[in-house]
Amino acid sequence: MNGGLPLLTLAIWTPILAGLVVLATGSDRNAATARWLALAGAILGFVVTLPLASGFDVTARAMQFVELKDWIERYHIRYHLGIDGISLLLILLNSFTTILVVIAGWKVIDSRVAQYLAAFLVMSGLMNGVFAAMDAMLFYVFFEATLIPMFLVIGVWGGPNRVYAAVKFFLYTLLGSLLMLVALIYLYHAAGGSFSIAAFHELPLAMTAQVLIFLAFLVAFAVKVPMWPVHTWLPDAHVEAPTGGSVVLAAIALKLGGYGFIRFSLPIVPDASHALSGLMIGLSLIAVVYIGLVALVQTDMKKLIAYSSISHMGFVTLGLFLFDRLGVEGAVIQMISHGFVSGALFLCVGVLYDRLHSRQIADYGGVVNRMPVFAAFFMLFAMANAGLPGTSGFVGEFMVIMAAVKANFWIAFAAATTLIFGAAYTLWMYKRVVFGAVANPHVGELQDIEAREWLFLALLAIAVLAMGLYPAPFNAVLETPVGDLLAHVAKTKIPGN
């Protein structure tokens, strides 16, 4: 089916090697070469993932494109790759986003260009590794390794408070993943010396152990998602990161958390997941409602989008812990959609920031007078963020709310408030930035978007509309893995039952 090529290995290592090549161009004298090489690498990285999509069998129940080699025999750690529909979508999203990030940083980044672009390419490869890993230790290595380039991206090219944000980002995420490491080691011994995720899925575990493992995973993934109350690193990181960093953080890095819940928490400790679903739903609703309100009062555009991200990711965790097909599928679709929409919004803010060097809403006003094309794109993405039917933002949220209605009316009610708050904070921001009179002489000098910006915004606009108008392919890809996941989670793993 895949012609014998190790497609997943290519998907992981092509961007990483491209990153090393870019890095080798060295100083900023060769910045132009570095940019073109990076673009070529990013496109190549995307192209090698396309056969994954074309060769993917939506009805197959097993993992596909499996590769298996011994890696560290001493601990039976294996280089074991494979994907299902969920991984496939995330890998495609990731490789696609990398191209946008390279284009978005084209002119804006002018110091240490090669290092900047290399960091994103390497990160892209590592993220693909996370989504393709079938061995828990391989997963962990990729999961952690992504921190290093992200840390540097925020810290080197970020805003004024970048050092604080970078360190906070790193330590927060490290805290979570270290506890997960202990849980994985425990599972390794419990499984008789294997780090295979599939073996973990079948492993019987007593309730106490399940709860403790669930909590360890929860810390790791909740920090990544991020869930309330461990979300505070995100606004800082987003605000300080360069545009490309914010895009990757929002579009990809946050998905690691949701993906972790799907791949680890739910199937490995299903009983604990059921037992603690109330807690998870509660935390998710707090994220949806409370963080939605917090977003309303932000005066900084990036911060507003960051909080809106947290609120939207609340839908992901909510959907997952409703244990309903609609909910889980909705959660995954919401992850993908959020990748497009939040990425697009950060890029829009980036477009404005590159011109005026301000992220404050108050510094803008009347942008539409000078940048009509940009305003149209921005409008589309704002609407998608608010969950307007016909855009990708609507599909996931709608599915999750449907699932919530089945579970409990009040959960659905609380979740549905997002349709109001989401619309309120997004559109209010949009109104203040884009409409009105030209509030500020600098706004009067704005130039509309150039071809480069037009390109990445148009690509995203197509993605957002396509997904919103015709989500069927996504549902088709997700149907089998989500069905299997739910069937697996429904069975207890407590020994003796």
Added chain:
Amino acid sequence: MTLAPADYLAAWPEILLLTMVCVILIADLFLRDDQRSTTFGLTVATLIACAAVVVVSARPEVSHALNGMFVDDPLADTLKIMVFIAVAAMLIYSRGYVAARGMYRGEFFTLVLFATLGMMVMISANHLLSLYLGLELLSLSLYALVALQRDSKDNTEAAMKYFVLGALASGMLLYGMSMIYGATGQLEIPRIAQVIADGKANGTILVFGLVFLVAGIGFKLGAVPFHMWVPDVYQGAPTAVALLISSAPKLAAFAFVMRLLVEALGAASLLTEWRQMLILLAVASMAVGNITAIAQTNLKRMLAYSTISHMGFLLLGVLAGDQNGYGAAMFYVAVYTLTSLGAFGMIMLLAREGFEADRLEDFKGLNRRSPWYAFVMLLLMFSMAGVPPTVGFYAKLSVLQAVVNAGQIWLAVVAVIFSLVGAFYYLRVVRLMYFDDPVDTTPIRADAGARVLLSINGLAALVIGIVPGWLMTLCQRAIQTSL
């Protein structure tokens, strides 16, 4: 006492090294100052030759020699090769550094070789006396090395502290050993174990002796609460010597722990005793080491506290109390040595005449001065912090899985939480190198050997991280066939 040819054969590397030290000692007298590179070359060649001898004569079984004073087993062979590599690397890193400080003399090289000999004797000791002899040979050489710059107040002070506390620790060890002798009537390690296994030893005296031994070991490793000398000595000693102290002797100390605690006193009843003591030492070391390191502004001092915390982690592997744990601890100490060499090597790379480059701020903006060496240091720091894909992560992973396997999950949780604290100060170095602008813009001048080796060292932290299996297997096999 008669010696058979087999005795000489087993101690071949030691005999060769001793002969060469004497040759170098005498040859150096006839060399002018500008011919010193001959001494340097001879010294490095000696280390390589010894390593070659060990490799050639390595046998996969345990053999005793010299009337039971000496043991030659895969554990000893593996550790000795690591020691040779570490010492040779230290010499190459520090060549320019010592030359700029008037220490590029014959004494430096002979003392380093004597210290190496001491480590070899410790590693191969099968008898409490040879163990002690090796330790003292190592320690005395190190005291002298710290004080090698006679006129430096800092160095002399550090040497004084090191000597006084080191002597105290030696006293404790000796006292503990005498208790063990009193309880078992034996000095030979396998016989001690035999007497204890036969139940003929007095348990009270044995445990009493054990306490002193553990305290002595704590001193030598620099584990809390016996760590006070470590920061002062690291900071006060010339960087080249601090590098030596922080690297190869830890390998010897690991052998020391294996020989004493595991081979001699590894009986189940005693294991539970020393395990509890080691738990205290390990947790306290990780806590004090990691938390205090945050407050340091001097990189050498910071690395000293980092060493303390690493020794705590090492002890975790030991206290797991099975071969899995010892193998993990051995892998950990090998990885620690590799990264520690690199980190001190970086300090010497940036140092020049009259400038030590040992403050954290001296690393500011290194990425602008030299992206390559900033990257090397980045790899070393992330390795120390235990972030994958660097090799430090696998070292932590090995130890943690051993601890969990031994049923001490809470210890694993404590260990990872202190690793998190540790990550903070390693990150600070990265932060200074990458996020800040340089204060010092002098071009980096170091000899080609040091540059190349340092690059290899840094890349090794990454490459061994990507393929760590062989080193893990090597360590595990050494432990399995020897203990």
